[in-house]
Amino acid sequence: MNILILGSGGREHALGWKIKQSPKLKKLFFAPGNPGTSELGLNLPVDITSFESVKKEVLENEIDLMVVGPEVPLVEGIHDYFANDIDLQHVQVIGPKKSGAQLEGSKDFAKDFMKRHGIPTAAYLTVTPENLDEGLSFLEKLQPPYVLKADGLAAGKGVLIVGSLAEAQQSLKEMLGGMFGEASRKVVIEEFLTGVEVSVFVLTDGKDYLLLPEAKDYKRIGEGDTGLNTGGMGAISPVPFAGKAFLKKVEETIIQPTIQGIREDNLEYTGFIFFGLMNCNGEPKVIEYNVRMGDPETEAVILRIKSDLLELLEAAAEGTLKEKTIEIDEQSAVTVMLVSGGYPGDFEKGKVISGYDQVAGSLLFHAGTKLEFGKLKTNGGRVIAVSSTGATFHEALKKSYQNAALIEYEKKYFRTDLGFDL
Ligand code: AMP
Ligand code: GLY
Numbered sequence: 001m002n003i004l005i006l007g008s009g010g011r012e013h014a015l016g017w018k019i020k021q022s023p024k025l026k027k028l029f030f031a032p033g034n035p036g037t038s039e040l041g042l043n044l045p046v047d048i049t050s051f052e053s054v055k056k057e058v059l060e061n062e063i064d065l066m067v068v069g070p071e072v073p074l075v076e077g078i079h080d081y082f083a084n085d086i087d088l089q090h091v092q093v094i095g096p097k098k099s100g101a102q103l104e105g106s107k108d109f110a111k112d113f114m115k116r117h118g119i120p121t122a123a124y125l126t127v128t129p130e131n132l133d134e135g136l137s138f139l140e141k142l143q144p145p146y147v148l149k150a151d152g153l154a155a156g157k158g159v160l161i162v163g164s165l166a167e168a169q170q171s172l173k174e175m176l177g178g179m180f181g182e183a184s185r186k187v188v189i190e191e192f193l194t195g196v197e198v199s200v201f202v203l204t205d206g207k208d209y210l211l212l213p214e215a216k217d218y219k220r221i222g223e224g225d226t227g228l229n230t231g232g233m234g235a236i237s238p239v240p241f242a243g244k245a246f247l248k249k250v251e252e253t254i255i256q257p258t259i260q261g262i263r264e265d266n267l268e269y270t271g272f273i274f275f276g277l278m279n280c281n282g283e284p285k286v287i288e289y290n291v292r293m294g295d296p297e298t299e300a301v302i303l304r305i306k307s308d309l310l311e312l313l314e315a316a317a318e319g320t321l322k323e324k325t326i327e328i329d330e331q332s333a334v335t336v337m338l339v340s341g342g343y344p345g346d347f348e349k350g351k352v353i354s355g356y357d358q359v360a361g362s363l364l365f366h367a368g369t370k371l372e373f374g375k376l377k378t379n380g381g382r383v384i385a386v387s388s389t390g391a392t393f394h395e396a397l398k399k400s401y402q403n404a405a406l407i408e409y410e411k412k413y414f415r416t417d418l419g420f421d422l
Contacts, residue, residue: 001025001026001064001065001310001314002026002027002028002029002061002062002063002064002065003019003025003027003028003029003063003064003065003066003067003310004029004030004031004044004057004058004061004063004065004066004067005019005028005029005030005031005033005037005066005067005069006030006031006048006054006066006067006068006069006070006073006078007030007031007048007068007069007070008030008032008034008037009034009069009070009295009367009368009382010295010296010298010299010335010337010365010366010367010382010384010385011069011070011293011294011296011298011299012030012033012034012037012069013034013036013037013040013299013365013366013367014298014299014302014365014385014387015067015069015293015298015302015309016028016030016040016041017040017302017363017365018305018309019309019310019313020040020041021308022308022309022310022311023308024308024310024311024314025310027041027042027061028040028041028042029041029042029043029044029057029063030042030043030044031043031044031045031046031048031054031057032044032045032046032047032048034366034367034368034369034370034379035366035369035370035371035376036364036365036366036369037366038371042061044061049072049073049076051073051081054078055081055085055087055088058088058091059088063091064091064092065091065092065093065094065310065313065314065317066082066091066092066093066094067094067095067313068093068094068095068271068292069292069293069295070292071101071104071105071153071290071291071292073095074095074098074101074105074271074291074292075098075101075102075104075105075153076098077097077098077101078093078095079093079095079096079097079098079101079268079270080097080098083097092313092314092317092318093270093271093317094270094271094272094313094316094317095270095271095272095291095292096267096268096269096271096291097267097268097269099266099267099268100206100267100268100269100271100291101291102267103267103273103289103291104153104288104289104290104291104292105152105153105291106151106152106186107149107150107151107152107188107288108126108151108186108188110288110289111124111126111188112126113261114286116261117257117258117260117261117264118257119253119254119257119258119261119286120253120254120283120284120285120286121285121286121287122147122190122191122192122193122285122287123190123191124188124189124190124191125138125188125189126151126186126187126188126189127172127176127186127187127188127189128176128185128186128187129176129185132172132173132176135172135187135189136169136172138189139165139168139169139172139189140165142189142191142192143191143192144163144164144165144168144192145161145162145163145192146161146162146163146165146167146168146171146189146192147159147160147161147189147190147191147192148160148161148162148168148172148175148188148189148190149187149188149189149190150175150179150180150183150184150186150187151184151185151186151187151188152180152182152183152184152186153183154180154181154183154184156229156231157180158180158183158184160175161192172187172189175187193278193280193285193287194278194280195278195279195280195281195285196216196241196278196279196421197216197217197276197277197278197279197287198214198215198216198239198241198242198277198278198279198284199214199215199216199217199235199274199275199276199277199294199297200214200242200247200250200254200255200274200275200277201213201214201215201272201273201274201275201293201294201297201301202255202259202272202273202275203271203272203312203313203316203321203326204259204262204269204270204271204272204273204316204321205269205270205315205316205317205318205319205320205321206259206262206263206267206268206269206270206319207259207263207319207321207322208259208321208322209255209259209273209321210312210321210324210325210326211247211251211255211326212272212301212305212326212328213237213238213301213304213305213328213333214237214238214239214242214247214301215235215236215237215238215239215294215297215300215301216235216236216237216239216422217232217233217234217235217294217296217297218232218233218234218235218415218418219232219233220233221233221339221415222415223415223416223417223420224417224420225421228344228345229344230339230343230344230381230382231295231296231344231381231382232294232295232296232297232382233296233336233337233339233414233415233418234296234334234335234336234337234414234415234418235294235296235297235299235300235301235334235335236300236332236334236393236396236397236418236419236422237297237300237301237304237332237333237334238304238332239422240393241279241422242279246279246282249282249283249284250275250277250284253284254275254277254284254286255273255275258273258275258289270316270317270319271291271292271316272291272292272293273289273290273291274289274290274291274292274293274297275289276288276289276290295367296335296337296367296382296385299365299385299387300333300334300335300387301333302333303329303333303363303387303388303389304328304329304333304389305326305327305328305329306327306328306329307324307325307326311324312324312326329389331389331390331391331396332389332390332391332392332393332395332396333387333388333389333396334387334388334389334390334393334396334397334400334418334419335365335385335386335387335388335400336385336386336387336397336400336401336404336414336415336418337367337383337384337385337386337414337415338382338383338384338385338386338404338407338412338413338414339381339382339383339412339413339414340368340381340383340411340412340413341410341411341412341413342411343381343382343413344381347381347411348378348411349368349377349379349380350372350377350378350379351377351378351409351410351411352375352376352377352409352410353369353376353377353378353383353384353407353408353409354376354407354408354409355406355407355408356376356384356406356407358406359386359403359407360403361388361399361402361403362386362387362388362399362400362402362403363386363387363388364385364386364403364407365384365385365387366383366384366385367380367382367383367384367385368380368381368382368383369383369384377409378409383409384407386400386403386404386407387400388400388403393419393422394419397418397419401416
């Protein structure tokens with residue numbers, strides 16, 4: 001099969017690395033990809049928000065199956081575009097259609113879905129300018145801190161957690177006034193959940209699912225989980241506190257009702273579901289759905305999948321996942337993200353990267369790099385994910401940290417305390 005992976009980050013590099021190992025693969029393409037993915041396949045210089053440009057490349061390169069990495073093209077309906085185009089109908093797409101992608105594209109939609117299907121989640125109220133007064137009094141009934149979420153996609157920045165009632169009421173008004181543009185013209189106010197977060201992933205054909213390895217990601221920039229939120233500073237899998245009993249609860253109270261809800265509501269869903277969960281004293285609750293794999297969780301989780309991923313993706317697209325099983329490696333896998341100094345605030349790009357050819361015993365997945373005149377340079381906040389396996393996560397982390405130290409660029413930063421809380 002000829003495969004196209006849409007996206008340009010560490011997640012896409014890791015998915016490509018895994019798919020590359022499949023005997024079913026003929027040719028591998030990335031759009032737009034990065035210098036790391038160019039070593040696995042051919043990078044196509046395409047703006048993936050232009051579905052027409054994607055179509056041109058898909059037809060030219062005789063793509064059989066396309067994996068959509070990030071959420072934006074899914075929420076904008078790239079799968080529907082393929083299904084409705086006579087020339088593209090035969091191409092299998094991993095990623096839900098627009099109806100299913102609303103689980104990530106609209107927090108209000110996701111909360112309403114969970115409520116109707118009895119899936120445990122934080123209490124909430126959706127507020128628009130029409131029911132602002134109701135929103136202000138709902139806040140009064142909650143305990144601090146207060147959680148306010150832009151309804152639509154806001155590049156991971158649309159969630160505010162504020163300490164005082166006055167501040168929460170003020171933020172609510174500002175969000176509705178356009179703090180996050182159109183995305184916050186509707187706001188979801190949520191009860192604050194206390195607990196530890198864990199990410200759980202499934203691959204589904206809309207009827208059945210396979211459970212992938214779970215992970216814990218480290219979102220804050222600073223050691224000890226302090227400072228600003230980032231796209232993710234690293235991840236660890238498996239998660240020691242998410243044992244068999246907890247994961248069984250997750251499957252029975254969250255995953256199965258979600259898949260059944262997708263079926264009952266006729267949401268068109270083929271692809272990954274990422275359940276962002278809070279473990280509240282042993283009781284899992286959903287914080288959010290994502291309609292794709294996580295980044296950087298993928299860069300750890302993928303190392304634990306022993307089965308042929310391409311075979312599973314094909315089965316998901318064909319609706320025959322029921323016949324498949326997935327084999328998971330017992331070992332631990334981790335990823336440590338090297339970032340640019342200053343990230344997630346302002347940072348400089350274009351720093352020359354060296355030492356990566358010295359790395360041994362870890363895999364490097366490129367997140368934000370570019371090649372200029374044969375030199376590898378930084379090209380984003382998150383630069384390179386250093387992934388390793390080991391009998392324990394401590395062992396795996398040791399390898400990643402040894403190799404992270406070998407990679408050099410000006411103002412390199414990474415967290416050295418991953419797993420401190422486990
Ligand atoms: P989200 O974009 O929905 O993943 O939210 C970003 C982060 O905010 C999450 O990863 C949590 O750490 C935190 N968060 C979101 N919702 C809640 C909640 N109801 N209670 C506590 N923390 C939350
Ligand atoms: N690591 C969180 C995300 O991919 O959204």
